[in-house]
Amino acid sequence: MTERDWRIFREDYNITIKGGRIPDPIRSWKESTIPPEILEIIDKVGYKDPTPIQRQAITIGLQNRDIIGVAETGSGKTLAFLIPLLMWIQSLPKIERMEDADQGPYAIILAPTRELAQQIEEETIKIGGPLGIRTVVVVGGLSREEQGFRLRLGCEIVIATPGRLIDVLENRYLVLSQCTYIVLDEADRMIDMGFEPDVQKILEYMPVTNLKPDNEDAEDEVKLLANYNSKKKYRQTVMFTATMPPAVERLARTYLRRPAVVYIGSIGKPVERTEQIVFIIAEQDKRRKLMELLSRGVEPPVIIFVNQKKGADVLARGLEKLGFNACTLHGGKGQEQREFALASLKNGTKDILVATDVAGRGIDIKDVSMVINYDMAKTIEDYTHRIGRTGRAGKNGVAVSFCTKEDSGLFYDLKQLMMSSPVSTCPPELMNHPEAQHKPGTAMVTKKRQEKIYA
Ligand SMILES: Nc1ncnc2c1ncn2[C@@H]1O[C@H](COP(=O)(O)OP(=O)(O)OP(=O)(O)O)[C@@H](O)[C@H]1O
Secondary structure, rough: OOHHHHHHHHHHHOOOEEEOOOOOOEEEEEEHOHHHHHHHHHOOOOOOOOHHHHHHHHHOOOOOOOOOEOOOOOOHHHHHHHHHHHHHHHOOHHHHHHHHHHHHOEEEEEEEOOOHHHHHHHHHHHHHHHHHOOOOOOOOOOOOHHHHHHOOOOOOOEEEEEEHHHHHOOOOOOOOOOOOEEEEEHHEEEEEEEHHHHHHHHHHHHHHHHHOOHHHHHHHHHHHHHHHOOOOOEEEEEEEEEEOOOOHHHHHHHHOOOOOEEEEEEOOOOOOOEEEEEEOOOHHHHHHHHHHHHHOOOOOOEEEEEOOOHHHHHHHHHHHHHHEEEEOOOOOOOOOHHHHHHHHHHHHOOOOEOOOOOOOOOOOOOOOOEEOOOOOOOOOOHHHHOOOOOOOOOOOEEEEEEOHHHHHHHHHHHHHHHHHOOOOOHHHHHHOHHHHOOOOOOHHHHHHHHHHHHO
């Protein structure tokens, strides 16, 4: 393949790269340098082809290069960071792995919510389990002692939410003295949820000895390894996010060394495959509108987002009374109830999940046919992530949003998103709404400026 061929290949898969010296992407699993025992597992789990983010992020990851991956939720990010990690661990002699067990894991994967951490664990066990690679999940809501005990038994990979990981580090249940691989998944969500200080604290626990030099070497593995003990390799930091607000850029600048940047699809915009439908209605008309929608017979599972925990319980009970089978997922639920809700949706015993934003990110419930924003998200980023729960892994999806005049602060961005979506039609009441004609806050400026000019 010539340079031009690779450029066309990347365009076909909507892959945009930045950062210099980016290796060619993967054309097919068997053409990659992934070892046969891992390819066999990938084949067994039925992943016929790599997803776009996997095609490019895996070859970069195999060069021990720091990466920023910007991709929609549901695009296969877990495998994109997992495969280079599993190959690195596999390269270490087994006996060494056992002897070093008390040195802690080789990798930590940080996620904003316990559900996402458990979902990444599922994927990690699916691929790493058959290789004898041990994973421990460290999240709130489960017993600290039990997690501490499992950590003491030794493992290669820890998947954690920031708060509980700091807890086990401070209580010395865990050390990171041989940790050379750190993944920040849904980094924007972690920042949104106020975890930036926790993430910084965790990164301070990492051994400084494996920090990459902040120079050209950071981009070139051969040069990098030439002057370093290749057993431990330099630290590799991988950050995945679905949007790139300034706080995420700041985190990347602080902790990543000359990262390669991989953008998949259009940044921060909902999945191209999701049809967005918007109704601007009064609060009191929402229930009727919802019934109209559901009575047309919607293919389960459906996720309905509300903004308050109480609203979720009230709505779910109302739906149950009308013969729908609904469950809820929000911060007020205990861990078992949360896992039960997700499991019942996945195994089909429940058709509708009524959730608050805690379920908005990273939760991979298969084939969600429709997302309904019963209460509109508070920010356009949250809206993007809520509707990212449908239209995943290549399938089409529908997102229906009930907006009231209180949501007018989003109308401008919402209108832009809908107009840029090839499968959505912006309704005239949104297209022509006065609040949709300018970015929030700019109207005052233009008004003041006009008064000044014409004063
Ligand atoms: N190459 C592939 N081919 C088919 N399906 C895949 C492939 N890679 C992953 N999947 C499936 O696609 C779904 C989404 O994967 P994943 O959870 O990694 O997406 P993500 O949302 O981008 O990652 P994260 O959950 O870390 O945000 C999962 O059910 C996974 O099993």
